[in-house]
């Protein structure tokens with residue numbers, strides 16, 4: 001019999017594509033472990049409540065041993081009350097022909113309001129992952145409206161980019177994904193992101209050896225990873241859903257249960273001012289999870305090739321930050 005207390009996980013946009021692809025795996029224990037009971041709160045806009053009710057019915061029908069409760073709510077204050085995890089997925093997704101900049105104004109109000117509610121009612125150990133785009137800046141907005149929550153509890157999803165980079169590297173080298181470690185995605189979850197393989201290991205090969213083929217690196221690897229989201233929108237007519245849900249679960253799983261030994265992952269979190277990245281900017285870094293908190297891997301040599309690309313993505317983050325109003 002399981003004697004651990006259930007933890008409350010609030011999922012916003014629960015009736016949407018990523019929400020739907022996430023909640024069943026959370027209920028099955030893939031995110032917090034197979035010994036951790038979970039109470040799910042599904043937050044939706046009023047017009048999407050019927051869809052969320054249907055999802056809740058299906059969760060019931062899964063008879064998940066770890067799932068202790070499911071609540072469908074349209075009131076953020078009730079949804080985040082006592083929550084230990086906030087998966088902030090609900091947002092307006094980018095559709096064909098829409099620029100990310102268009103999303104800034106539409107979404108910053110949502111994340112300001114949710115940050116403020118999290119500040120007021122969430123559990124003291126609240127950990128937030130922002131998935132809704134533009135994810136880095138939305139996380140910065142939410143954090144800015146939650147002054148009583150430590151800023152490093154607000155993160156944004158770049159694990160999908162990290163996983164995409166590993167998959168492309170595996171395809172290129174013929175290695176299994178399990179043989180690949182120490183990949184880093186720097187910067188923004190956007191086309192300016194920089195997937196860095198200079199410190200990676202692929203079996204017994206070094207990433208810098210693989211990166212020596214600059215034509216492949218510049219013309220194939222980096223743009224394939226950085227533009228994968230757009231390629232998926234073009235192919236599917238809507239943005240990635242199952243892979244985004246998978247990455248969200250990977251992110252929280254590693255945050256709570258730790259990163260692989262001798263490896264790291266990529267997470268966007270407020271910069272403490274390392275690697276020349278301005279303090280407070282929600283930027284993707286190489287990180288390890290230690291005792292339930294993210295620690296940036298410091299001291300990596302950044303060559304000129306990498307520096308220019310990191311700086312370009314950081315410049316974009318700065319312009320996004322300037323475009324949204326924060327207190």
Ligand SMILES: NC(=O)c1ccc[n+]([C@@H]2O[C@H](COP(=O)([O-])OP(=O)(O)OC[C@H]3O[C@@H](n4cnc5c(N)ncnc54)[C@H](O)[C@@H]3O)[C@@H](O)[C@H]2O)c1
Pocket residue numbers: 012013014015016017018019043044045048089090091092093094110130131132133134135157158160161189239240241244
């Ligand atoms: N960071 C990443 O790696 C990544 C990857 C893929 C998609 N995304 C982003 O994730 C977001 C969700 O994508 P999706 O495909 O699930 O979209 P979707 O349109 O299928 O679902 C979004 C859901 O959010 C709900 N919603 C909107 N505003 C809300 C609010 N204020 N409170 C609660 N719910 C709200 C909508 O009613 C809808 O059901 C989009 O912004 C998309 O661009 C991010």
Ligand SMILES: O=C(O)C[C@H](O)C(=O)O
Pocket residue numbers: 093094133160228229230232239240244
């Ligand atoms: O919605 C998008 O803009 C794309 C999405 O963030 C993705 O990376 O798949």
